[in-house]
Amino acid sequence: MAVPNLSSVGNWLRSPSGKRMIALTLFYLTLGLLFSTVAGTYIVRSEVHQSAYGEDWNDLSSFRADIKEQGITTTSIVSSPLLLEEIQSPRDTVFVVSGIERDTISLPRFSADSSVIQLVEGLGYSTSEIEAISNFVERGGTIVVLDDFGYAQGLADDFGLGYSGHQLYDTQTWDPDLDFNYVWLNITNGFNYSSTSGSRTNTNPCLADADSDGTPDFLEGILGVPTSSDLALCSHRWDSITATYNMDPGYDLLLNQPSAFDKDSAGENADDNLYPIGFSTQDAYLDTNNDGKLTVGFSGTDAGSDEQGPFAMYVKYCRSRNCDNPDSGRAYFVTDGSMLVNSIYDTEGVESGVYGEFNKTPDSNDNRRWALDLIAEALMSNDGNGSISEEAQVIFDESRHQQPSFMGDTYNLLYYILIYFTNDWMAMLLMFLGLFVLFEFIIIKKLDPEPWRHVFSIIYYGYGDSRRYEYYGRANKIKQILLTRVRNVNSLTREEFDALPARELQKMVNDPVLVKFIFEDRRYSMEEIIAVIKRIKTWGRR
């Protein structure tokens, strides 16, 4: 094989095919650049965390493992929560959102309330996604929203809540073993929904104890040590060493860099079935000036100072009043996105070094008990049987998490677009329009080649001038032709003929009608013309 030398490469580059290749390469490079720029704005590379499928200290793998251990199916949504609309049994489904790390791509939409096009979408989730989520809750589903400074605002708004978006410092309950970023949220009774409701532990099957004998209803009648199947989803409350069942309705939750709800939006509003349950202490401050420091002022309204507590940090929403109906939808909002990450949730694992070495290890906390309690409340029947539906599942929202690879992000984006266009009304409308235009285009533009057929055609015509014909019908022209005829017959030149006296001409013509025609200048009728022509025709022949 010949080795191509430099000049041949140069020649090739100058040749039309070479130029074409260069142009094509440049085109695709530009296209690639454009695409990556657009994709880059969507995919902001940052740390990958808070994923139920990651095994790092800042992921939620042990929470998911606990759920799976209890025999519950775990599922993920990688594209869009719009898919919640497709869930057949929301009653047996929990949707967990842990940290909403990024915004979404969506179209402007028509909103029914203001009857105008809504150009700006809510933060985090698109309006139709929020609709899908709240619909899900309405149909009996349970959602858990854990977020601090992310994009949970839009979703929380729909439930009448407002994330403040500022970090909370609690001078009383911060963890001195760790640092001020770690704040304890101590709740004496997690089921005191409102000041009037009293403790409603009976709404949770793990704590429901109608006869107040210290044994939960679902374990009534079980003699001896309950098996794990007896314990069902409440096995986390059973201490196998001491063989005791923990009936504590309170939780000591450890939060990391928490935020808090806005004071005005998270107030106790029982009419809305929105129950603020966990509060910071009086001595908690929100870093409203975002200086990263605690600035104590004289009052909350002081412009330069941070706002002072107490702030709601854990709010529970129930479709039914006081969460009485176990089949009604629930929503849990906590102002910390990382309260279920492995390093806090799985203190034993941290101790044993599963997640690597840490300088300080968190104390044991009730985060795990709280999380599994709410799973049990959602999926376990509260009729004393402790039965679990076969369709019970916990769905983790991974659609708003960074993916560990570019491929993964693209894959998710692809699904997002597809699901968005087949579920969001505005997008569906656009898509229908697009399909319609596509079909129109095909029908109008895409024509099959005509069948070949030989056409024999030699038909064309020569002249034919109606104006000329008219001219040849005039008396003057006829007169001229008659005179030429007379001249020809008598073999005279034009000059000789012109010089001829009238009497001579009359003699030559020798026809009174024609003589009269030559000398008389008047209008002739059609019949007269025809008669004259006939006469001229016969004239020469005599």
Add this chain to the structure above:
Amino acid sequence: MWTRKASILGAGGVSLVLVGMMMSNFQMMVFGVAFVAFLAVNSWITGHGDIQVVRTLSADNLYKGDDLYVELEITNPSWRRTQQLEIYDNIPHEMKLRSGLNYMRVNLGPGETTRVRYVLRCPLRGHYSIGPISIRYRDSFNLFSQEMYVDHRSDLIVFPQVREIEEAMVRSRTPKMYTGATTLRTPGPGTEFFSLREYVPGDPFKIINWKAFARTGQLIVNEKCRDAVTDVFILVDSRDISRIGTVLKNPLEVGTVAAASLASYFIKRRDSVALAVYDERLSFLPPDTGDKQYFKILSSLAGVAPKGAMPLQAVTNALSSRFSRGSPVFIISALEGDGTTIPAIRDLAGRGHEVIILSPSSVDFERLVSRIPRTSYEVLKLERQNRLTALAGFGARVIDWMPDVELSQALLQVKMG
């Protein structure tokens, strides 16, 4: 290229999938996927058009109105099936399919050959070319089709018809003056020896008399005697105006037939025939005899097309030096729209030429295509009559040729001045 069906199938498939998703209807989705799969599977079996085509014609030259037999031999030399292949031989519109078809649908296997045979009738003289061969291949389900052509052309000339006019020429008064192939004692290309003369550069070597060269040391050439009696000049009017009438019946068309027939008649008599065709310019074939000249004349007549408006006098002036003395001149013209006709013919006749004017009656040809009012027609005829009479007055022999009169018949109607 995707056909309309494929485009609709593809777009329909994707739409069904999307709408199926919207409505959570699995049937639609399966339909959609199946449609797209149908396209995908079929895209594997597209055909090709790499075929070899050989066209054979029954003749390269033929006379107007004759039949031409065409055969296309199509071979698929590749290892692939062509799939459905449409083969279409492009033939000029002026030709008529007599039998067979210039089109075939085939599906040629590797190495397979097929033949398309058809017969064309050529009702119009002219220079034509058959080809190229258009090819369209597609798959069995008409989803993808591609067009191309094989640039294989065959040229052919359709001569004007040649009519038998010998009898007419014998019976009419016109040809009586030409008494046949009696040797005229003038030098020229011929067979009989005439004289010797000195070599002039440009003379062909084969006529050098080598014996005389050997004898004298000088280059001497044999001069032959011209065979023909006469140089017959045929002037054909191909001006734009000569197209009056239909495409098959107009002064030019019948004029070419007349010119071809006259040329054929005189060349058969071993006369020399010269042809001058004037349209927007003058094209002149110098007098010569023999088959080659005959072919040249026919070929040149095949190519004439009506255009331009060169006056006759310009023609006769240009040719005046070329006209052999006393030779007969045939002028084939409708004599329309040219004021110089009369002086030109008067000059020719004055110079001692026998002028025979064969004039197709353009008014009557015009009547074939447009409705002329009776009076106008009669007046037009009278005017034409005047013109012909005037020409006859200068000693030309004038033939007023009506459209439905045969050439031989017309030649008998010489009108003397």
Add this chain to the structure above:
Amino acid sequence: MAEDVAIQGEGLETLHLKVLRRKWQILALQITATISLFSMYIMMTRTYGVCDSVESSWCPALDHTLTLGVIEQFLQGQPEALSLPIPDWMTGVGNLGDGRYWMPLFVISILVAGWTILGLQTAKLRRQVNMGILGAALLYLAGLFVINWLIGMIFSFELYLPFGQIDTNRNHVEYLVGPLLLYIQLFILVFYFLPVISGLLGIWGMSKSKISWAIGSTIIYLGLHALLSYEGVRSTIELNLNALPVQIGEATEWGGLVAPEIVPLLIISLLMMIFLESGFATIRYVEYAFKLPESCKKDPEYVKQFDNILNIHLQQTVGVTFFVGLVTALALKFDDLIVDLVSVFEGSQWSEQVKESLELQLTYGTVISALIFVIFIAGLRYIIPWPRISGLIEKGIRQIRDQSV
């Protein structure tokens, strides 16, 4: 040269319409189309002719017996019990499963066969038969009524209206009820069997528009069913229509390729495609042959190439159908493959999450991965020179055949 060009030959076999109608390839195409049409219809009735088990009195399913049954019930409930004139054994009412359709399909086939044979007769005879049938239908509708009415008036020497009379014997209009019921029954049958009737007429009567009608009506049925069983509609109007499953189960059919819910849907799609392609192809080819000039119809070259085209079409119908089925099945199965691929190429976190993702469990994943797979299949042709391979095989077969001869 002139002698090189031969004139068109004449073989024993020609491409005249009469010959074409008996050509085995054309018949094979027509029979293929017919069988696929019948199977498609039966398959459709199995899938779409079912009501929700909750309440199975009536629903807009693709089952004529439900409608006929409801009408019959209504008629029985009338003060003077009436019944539909066409007997149940003929309409399939009372049978279960596919039995509801066999008899009507058989009767339709007989009628279409008669119609096709009639189409081959002279125009005069055709007109006479058509007029005869029309006349008989009219006479049956009005004849009995008019005659009775006239006789009634003649015998009673009185002009009266044929309805609303106290004397029930004078309400001759009742004679109209029977024929009207027959026409209603016929109309219902024609409505439900429209795809089959129109399709058969199209295949055997070589009419493109009738085949389009068959496909159009099928699509309308499917579209209506989809619309009526759509969750949004179901939640507002209670129609008891048996909706297709949204979530599909494990692939257990066809050697673990397809989920059982998909099989009928896939087969319906394939049958529809075969019916459409075979039906249209028959017409397309016959039309081409019909338009050829007389000399070409007799030319053995034309006949041979026509045979070539038909044979290859038949072969490809079999091959393509098989591959489309396979590719579609594989494509729908491809979501599993995606998961496997993902776990090979990606880190565990993402692959885990994709594996468990709701998208893959719902139809989205299946369909997206199916489309990706189909595109991959389409692109495969740039890698595998399929036409060359098949050409080689064909060449080889021909050589072997030549040697054996």
